Amino acid sequence: MTIFSIPEATFLHELRRIERKWQKLWEEAHVFEANPDPSKPKFFLTVPYPYTSGPLHIGHGRTYTLGDVYARYKRMQGFNVLWPMAFHITGTPIASISSRISSGEERTIKLYESYVRLYVNDPKEIQRILRSFTKPENVAMFFAEVISNDFKSLGYSIDWRRRFTTGDPEYNSFVTWQFLRLKEKGFLSRGAHPVLYCPNDGNAVGEDDIQGGDEFRSEIVEFTGVKFRMSNSFLVASSLRPETLFGATNIWINPNASYVRAIVDGEEWIISEKSAEKLRYQAHEVIINERFKGADLIGRKCVNPVNGRELPILPALFVEDDNATGVVYSVPAHAPFDYVALRELQENPDLRKKLGVDPKIIEDIHPISIISIDGYSDFPAEDVVKRLGISSQLERDALEEATREIYKAEFYHGYMKDNCSIFSGIPVSEAKNKVKEWLKGKGLAVTIYETSPRPIYCRCGARIIVAVLKDQWFLNYANPHWKKLAWEALNRMQIYPRRYRKLFEDTFQWVALRPCARRRGLGTRLPFDKEWIIESLSDSTIYMAFYTIIHKIRQSGIRADQLTPEVFDYVFLGKGDPEEISNITGIDVSLLKSLRDEFDYWYPVDLRHTAVGHITNHLTFFIFHHAALFPPKHWPKAITLNEYVIREGAKMSKSKGNVLPLVEIPRKYSADLYRLYIVYAADLPTVVDWREEQVLSVLRRLRDFWNIANEILGRGDSPPRPKKLSIATKWLLSRFNTAIMRATNYLESYRFRDYVQESFFNILNAIGTFRRLAVNTPPEERAWAERYIFDKWLKLLSPVIPHVAEELWERMGGRKFLSTQQWPTPDEEFIDKDVELAIEVVERTINDVRDILHVIKRPGLSKVHLYVGPEEWKYKVCEILSSCASAKLNELIRNVMKDPELRKHGKEVVSLVRAVIDGKVPRFVPKRAIELYAFMELRDYIAQELGLKVFIHEATSPGYDPAHKAKSAMPGRPGVYIE
């Protein structure tokens, strides 16, 4: 942890005091509560509500802080800003946490104890809270409460009256309405769907439910079970590569495992006993008739459905009866396991004897090559097995590696050979699915699901399998009508940073069926099928609309059961007759109308800001559902996105123990420091690295600001404006007013980092420069200048460091809250590019002199003569050049030569143009008179910087020029002579 030095710690302490003070005052004055006001333009900004399963960290805070900076900016811009917040409790994780705590799971209890301890000191109280976590609602309520406190102590300007959770009955009514309407529009569908499943719990399982689920990725893999006829039965052999069926030479079974003869969906199948049990969960009807050892099948034959070839059934030790059907077909040309197992049987009499294999059956088995691929022989399995020196089918790891290699190579680069029937000649990558579909179409294959990795276990201890849910509800994003609407919505939306639009577009392409309900967890029940609970991303697509009315629902005591679908139809869509709805629901007509008005005032969402991780799911659904349910005028306008946060170069994670919780920020650092750092550290599309060293440096800059500000305030009231301004003052005012313009443009285009750089760091630096430039400026003028910029500066900074700015505003005697002041506009009168350029010339000249001193190293130098301002026509050349877009020498010269006066100077013009192109003369230079004036005025400053006596000469009439340097003077580049 940082050790701040004493002055830093003192300053931080002061900051925190100020932050608490203003948070209290804002809250008491209800400054950020927004009500419809037809006289003002509105701006509706949302950031996703947090999921309340634990504390937030500085990564989450980045997103919310950016949202707040923008909300504050827009508010000062004169918009009526609605920036609300709610809490997400829907779904399985919170339920799962509760049940784990209930069942006494040590790890979870420890983890949650540490979470609670972040917020609560009293050990007894911690235990009480922890015990309450056996109810999921209490987990949700606890974290909703502490997170909202975190947000308040970071100074977020949220309208808290509209807070709700997704478990509130009013919200349930709202979601119910959505799903009824989606169903009516035909956007829901039903069908079979495979899920990871715990037979013991009777439920689908998610990452949270799987033992070690956060350490590896568990997925569902699809095998193709191929039916090999065996008299009246089918031996069902499974493969991940159905296209290799053409190269099958035999069948492998595990001789020691138990197999069954079972009626599966009316057919008699022979499969492993273990697989028969699992198939019951995959929407198959299974009746087991007979059990026997795998060895009993050895030597019998079955028929390959693709070519009628008779294949012998042979034993193999590598076959797992627990994987898919426990039966595999052997393709020794292309599958390393098969190749090795076959060769072992052929070459090892002991093994044959042990497994009871008749040598005659196997001596005629030869690999059948069916795939051609560059870089391998006809028998890739043999190639790889030899290369890796594999000799036994029990060398599982090596064989799996070999299999992966061939699978990848053949899938991407292989072609089916001529012996593959109608699939001959096509790429393997295509053949795989085509063969599968072809077989399934003929009733010769089925899909068998398996977990990967295998086995995996539920936290309850049971083995997880794949189950097929027959009646899963889906949101059908593939619906062409719906998709078209969503595309229209996307196309008219602004996405920033622009690079992420592509990801939206790609997602829109592939998004199809999305399971939208589950059998467990928290949430809203599907209104037309109460067994199902609407899943957490599906219930969070248009909830921004709910913010517009929830506070009024609460205030007026409307009950959830009064919130019928007709109410929402009216409020959100303007459908139906309010009198009638009022009669049915008992909600007052005027109240109904005011809900409608409020929604109509705020909608659409003007900006949704969030982290990029949400693009492929939440944000896509957000757009789809708005497009489905609302008319185009209520579709969202813009999305902005930011990347995440790492810490000291490393990703934050529980296991590393390097997560910095948001709650620590206002305690160990400060809200404003955090805000300033997190916004400034990187652009939106760049990952922010939270580095203590850099945080500290930002803290020092914040303190510089604080000191300068208080120094300015300490001088009391502003002195009168001087009649004549020094060049230093002119420069500061120009620089500052330019900064207002730039900062505003940056915020308008969501360039938050540039905004902070311009309005905070650059102005801070400018004041430093000003103070050095102002050696000859009278103190009253300096004081006036600094005081002049001061209140506008505070306004500029209010969005990012609202507490500090608000405090200084108050100390300055500002009226009301700074947070509600008008955003500053630049004072055009003070913007003077020539002065800014002239100062640049002066600074550059100082550097040049230093450079020369460094090179000549002559002792006893004490004077510098500067020859400023060559002939006026040279400035004219620069002026013409600066307005030329082209950079080609001859074109530039032609442009310049258009001027008859310049043409007179012929060759000299050409060499000047060349000097500009070469960068020896700056292209943008001040007017001659101003350049001269700047040097005259700043002579003492230059002298002070260089430690030399300075003499300024007009280059066109130098009084003293022993080295003839006056003629080397160029616009923006005085001649220099040091002696």
Next chain:
RNA sequence: GCGGGGGUGCCCGAGCCAGGACAAAGGGGCCGGACUCAAGAUCCGGUGGGUGCAGGCCCAUCGUGGGUUCGAAUCCCACCCCCCGCACCA
């Protein structure tokens, strides 16, 4: 694997879409100087290499290699490496 994004100086990080004023903003670190008894803080200067007793010149340089162009960190192609997403996890 598929899809997306990126690789900039000792480190972080702008610039790239709209090629030219780019040895490349800003911050950090480091070096030198000022201040100080000293440390810290603060302020000033420097920070690719070489070279020069006049502000310069030469070489290298924005992942690597090609290309387009009078001109490329910026555009095109190939390769290498890194990050993110891939849905029932919110």
